[in-house]
Amino acid sequence: MTPPSKARVVIIGGGVIGCSVAYHLVKQGWTDVVLLERKQLTSGTTWHAAGLIAQLRATENMTRLAKYSQELYGKLEAETEVATGFRRCGSITVALTEERKEEIYRQASMARAFGVEVEEISPSEVKSRYEYLNTDGVVAGVYLPLDGQGDPANIALALAKGARMGGAKVMERVKVTGLQKAGQRVTGVEWQSADGTGVIECDHVVNCGGMWGHELGRMAGVNVPLHACEHFYIVTDNVSGLPHMPVLRVPDECAYYKEDAGKILLGAFEPNAKPWAMNGIPEDFEFDQLPEDFDHFEPILEAAVNRLPILAEVGIHTFFNGPESFTPDDAYHLGLAPEMDNVWVAAGFNSIGIQSAGGAGMALAEWMNTGEKPFDLGDVDISRMQPFQGNRTYLYERSKETLGLLYADHFPYRQKATARGIRRSPLHEHLKASGAVFGEFAGWERANWFADEGQEREYRYTWKRQNWFENSKREHMTIRENVGIYDMSSFGKIRIEGPDAEPFLNYVAGGDYSVPVGKIVYTQLLNKQGGIEADVTVTRLSETVYLVVTPAATRLADETWLRRHVGDYRVVITDVTSGEAVLAVMGPNSRKLLEAVSPNDFTNATNPFGTAQDIEIGMGLARAHRVTYVGELGWELYVSSDMAAHVFETLQEAGQELGAKLCGLHMMDSCRIEKGFRHFGHDITCEDHILEAGLGFAVKRDKPDFIGREAVLRKREEGxxxxxxxxxxxxxxxxxxxxxxxxxxxxxxxxxxxxxxxxxxxxxxxxxxxxxxxxxxxxxxxxxxxxxxxxxxxxxxxxxxxxxxxxxxxxxx
Structure with missing residues (x-):
């Protein structure tokens, strides 16, 4: 069968997620759906997946998607007559340490909040549910009775059949060789098969390329950061009388166990992974295995034989090593690519592709059909990825760690150890010399806390008070009682200029930007439902120029949102993040410190809260924004990167007389929580209505037209x-x-x-x-x-x- 010359959408990749997207698009009523697979369906990663289908994920909406996957797979067989092998066998996670016990008990509490059935169980109760387990060292367990498992390849094939039944064309052995583009859109997909070559004109393209997703992304001019790693498991010979058992996870030993047709499958998420195919995936890769590496797997197996003694009594039927792709933050990529207007991504599923594919396909199909996210997908939205994260060397180094993090202790504040030091503030070395302990955020190295003289400059993780707790408390109290200085250079900074800058902002955001030069407006970018797409400040720098300041992680997403709503407005949007450092000077004595280093007037008469002014400071220049995220008198000083070190040194020297203290960003978060300030991505998201978030004061309802106005007025009427x-x-x-x-x-x-x-x-x-x-x-x-x-x-x-x-x-x- 030859591919058609036109289609509404071309889906590239025939793994479980590509089949799910095709299935759900036809359920949305799309008819001209074409899926192209370079070899055979499932031949990349899906065919060798373990097929574990858990419900509980780290957030409510990720749990919602996983639960949907389960429900879908449970009814898919009846719809398509393709056996999916899905059954609810339950799952048990055991803890071998008190720290892990607290983690899994916290997860159990979270499960109850998300509506997932869960039970904390004792070691003896674990044994009663999993008789083969050696419970020596087991301190606790958590049981989720509705977790399941299935046949990964057949789930994908059932989805593909369901898509065909709805009119989709699912085509194997058709390789995508190029994409034709016009501006910000892909207009055609070039293909090659044994029957020849051709082009499919299309309205949309979906990158479901799995471990090929990065390469496909580059073809489209889209950044899809992921890298393949070797993933190991063994399957035993038949175990006589082996009953159906729950999936068992022993994260402290990096292992999971699954009953598999009378055999036991043992899989591993080892702490030091082996990246694969740095120089590209072989052209002929299809249902391939990678070379065995028993030495690499041996430590996992040794612990497993102790944990399940029966493994010493049965032979190994299969030693399997196959590639899977991992993203820099262990969350998959979903959504509309920031660089293009009709290129969508569903890739990088980090060994949870089977349990995620049903829900992810549903969410993406709804998003494509309506043009708006069905609910908050910030955890996985492709726009969270920073441009540098597509760097191959970065991905190679980070992937060594991310595979193992799936089963590592998920301590609060845990920092990535690999691929660090990429984005640094102009003040990085000054902070380092003063005792800063850095964390990484969107690639930025940021001072999270300051070590005392002689104190180790590293995190000691625990679920209780960590080793920096008292340090951060002192920084917190400095802000509350005196004056502290901290670096916020990682802020995203977006310059909007042009003759229509004012009306553009008045349309795209909820505040009033018809304000004098120097006025700062705290505001939100809203969607049509009144949900919050971004939480920013907007400063008017001149009659035709504004500066939008965003959180570091959302700069690209916020800039993309702004660009997609420019329409006919005459504006230019420019990312100027690296052009200015930002030093925050906060606390009751912040005015005294600034008066000591600047001749400018910082009184309420000249510089009231919510205004900015250009100032002299030391021998340099800066722009002082009187705002706060810690709930105290203070200023953010925007300084050109070339003068940042001088301004820092000037403040630090003058601050000695006042007892000023350098502070880290853990302090900022503890101060803002006392003040009830919202944190974007957690307290406020695209599905949280601005009025229910308590931010109605930031919306100027009397403006004649802005995105979300009707939803705001409606909510006020309805309550x-x-x-x-x-x-x-x-x-x-x-x-x-x-x-x-x-x-x-x-x-x-x-x-x-x-x-x-x-x-x-x-x-x-x-x-x-x-x-x-x-x-x-x-x-x-x-x-x-x-x-x-x-x-x-x-x-x-x-x-x-x-x-x-x-x-x-x-x-x-």
């Missing part, structure tokens, strides 16, 4: 269905991070979107949404609230106003 509430634990000991269940009058009603420790207030704090349709604030707050931490319910106070400085008097003194 809020839920509210973002701040919580403070009454017990000072427990720690909060995120996703801990919120209980109202004894019933789980939600979960924390973010959490941290409030050092000024003396206990852990968090933010989270609570359903309250038709209720007044007093009705809501009259309830009894608890937060569940690792299975333990902790009493909590609740407030709709910030616990710290509720009237914001401190920032305006």
């Amino acid at each position: 809020l269905q839920r509210r973002l509430v701040q919580f403070r634990l009454k017990d000072p000991e427990p720690l909060l991070y995120h996703a801990e269940p919120i209980l109202r009058n004894g019933e789980v009603v939600g979960f924390l979107s973010s959490g941290n420790y409030g050092h000024t207030l003396g206990s852990a704090m968090g933010l989270g949404y609570v359903p309250c349709p038709g209720e007044s604030p007093d009705q809501l707050l009259s309830s009894s609230f608890e937060i569940e931490v690792a299975g333990v319910r902790c009493e909590a106070e609740a407030s709709l106003k910030p616990f710290y400085d509720p009237k914001s008097e401190r920032v305006k003194v």
Whole structure:
């Protein structure tokens, strides 16, 4: 069969995700769907996947997608008459350390918040459910009865058949050789097969290329950061009388076990992985295995023989080594590529492709059909990837670590160890010399805390108070009581200029930008549902120029959103992030420090809160923005990169008399949680309505036309269905991070979107949404609230106003 000359969409790649996208597009009513597979369906990674299908993921929406996959696979066989092998066998995860026990118990609490059935079980209960397990050293387990497993290849083939039944053309042995482009769109897909060559004109292209996804992305001018790694497992000979058993995970030994047609499959996620195909995947790769490396696998097997003694009694039927692709952050890539207007990506599934493919295909198909995300997909949205992350050397180095991180301890604040030092502030060496301990964020090396003299400059991870807890507390109190200095150069900085800059911003964002030069507007970019696409500040630099300041990780996504809404507005949008460093000077004595180094006037009369002014500082120049994310009097100083070191040295020297202290970004997060400031991506996302997030003050409803206006007005008429509430634990000991269940009058009603420790207030704090349709604030707050931490319910106070400085008097003194 020859490919057609035209199609609405061409899907490239016939693994489980490509088949899922095709299946779900025809369910959306798309008819001209073409899927091209270079060899045979499933011949890349899908055919040798383990087929574990778990429900619980790290966030609510990722869990929603995994649960959808399960439900789909459960009914797919009846629809297509292709056996998927899906069955709910349950899963058990065991802990061999107290730290891992806390992790899996926290995960169990999170599961309850997400509506996943879960049970904490003792070692003896683990043994009763998995008789072959040696429970020596097992301290606890968690059982999810509705987890399952399936036949990966047949699931993909069932999806492909379902797509064909809906009219899609699924074509094997047709290789994509090139893409024809016009501006920001792909207009044609060039192909080659045994029957010849040709071009398919198309409206959309979907990159489902798996480990070929990076190469396909480059063909389209799109960045798809992923790299293949070797992935090992063994399958035993038949075990006489082997019953159906749950999937067993022993993450402390980097191992998982699955009953497989009367055999036991043992798979590994070893801490030091082996990247593969640095110079490209062989042209003839099809259902291929990689060379055995028993020495590499031996430490896993040795621990496994102790954990499942039966492995010493049965032979090894298969030693398998096959490639799978991994992304820099272990989250897959989904969505519309930032560089193009009709190139979509669904690739890089990090060994969870089978459990993710159903939901990911559904979400992408809905997004393609409506033009808007069906719900928050920020965890996996391809626009989160930074351009440099497509660098091959970077991917090679990072992939050595990311495979093993799937089963490593998921400690809070855990930092990546590989591929570091790529993006550095102009102040990096100054901070390093002063004791900074760096974390990595969107490739930036950022000072997270400062070590004392003689203290080790590294993280010691635990679920309790980590080794930097007291350091960060002192930095926190410096901000609250005196003055602190910290580096925010990683801020994304987007310059918008042109004769239509003002009307453009008034259309694309919720605030009012018809303001004097020097005015700073805190604002959100909204979607049509009133959800929050970005949380930014906008500063008017001149009549025709504005500066949009964004979080480091969302700079590309925010810039892309702005560009896609330019329309006929006469504006130029430029990323100027690297042009300016940013030094924050915050605290009650911040004005004194600035007055010591600058002749400019920092009083309320000249420089009130929410305004910027050009200043002299030392022998240099800067722009002082009077804003705060820590809830204190303070300024962000924007300094050209060439003068940043001088300004830093000037501030540091002058600050000695005041007792100023260098601070890290852990401090910033603990200060903002006390003040109830929202964190984008956690507390506010594209599916969180701006009014329910408590940010209605930032929206100017009387503007005649802006994206989301109708949704804002409608919500005001209908009333809020839920509210973002701040919580403070009454017990000072427990720690909060995120996703801990919120209980109202004894019933789980939600979960924390973010959490941290409030050092000024003396206990852990968090933010989270609570359903309250038709209720007044007093009705809501009259309830009894608890937060569940690792299975333990902790009493909590609740407030709709910030616990710290509720009237914001401190920032305006």
